[in-house]
Amino acid sequence: MKLDIRAYNTMLGQSNVNVIYSGPIWSGGIDGIAEMLQRKLDFDAVPLRASQSVFSVFVEQMNNMLMYSAEKELFVKDGDGENGAPRGIFVLGVSDKHYFVHTGNVVTDSSAAILKTKIDHINTLDKQSLRQYYKDRVRQDNPNPQSRGAGLGLIEIARRAAGKIEYEFTPHGDGLQYFTMYVVI
8 A cells, every 4th residue: 555645744733843853862853853843833833931931841752751661672883792772662742832742651560650759749849849749859969760861851741741640551561551642831
């Protein structure tokens, strides 16, 4: 069956999807996608504050996938043996004049439990409480030994979001879950 590019582009346009990426994630790749995203926001003449929020949420979500994805795409690089790059999916679109960022990746059951606890807590806070929680977290040591970051990414996402962080975990087997996060900005 031949793919009808015009029909496919119309379908993506009607669903308000502007950017979609699925595959391996590495820091250089994030830079390339970030540059493309910034150009898209500039092209759409998105106001500076909204553009910064979309970009910030994108960076935080991509870094989370980079650090915590349990699914790796193996590749061989110049005889160095096998290497693995985390896998994930990123979707940017517009709905009701608001941008949305939707990501998905496989995480371990233990990471899923930590993420659920953090997001559920963050979702109980209003904007002022989020600001204070962020300041408090900056001042304290990271209590999570499994975390590779400062633990501020989800708080930053929530601070920039227009509403609560929406998420879902779907069992993936063998101690893994598929984690999706949807944020409206």
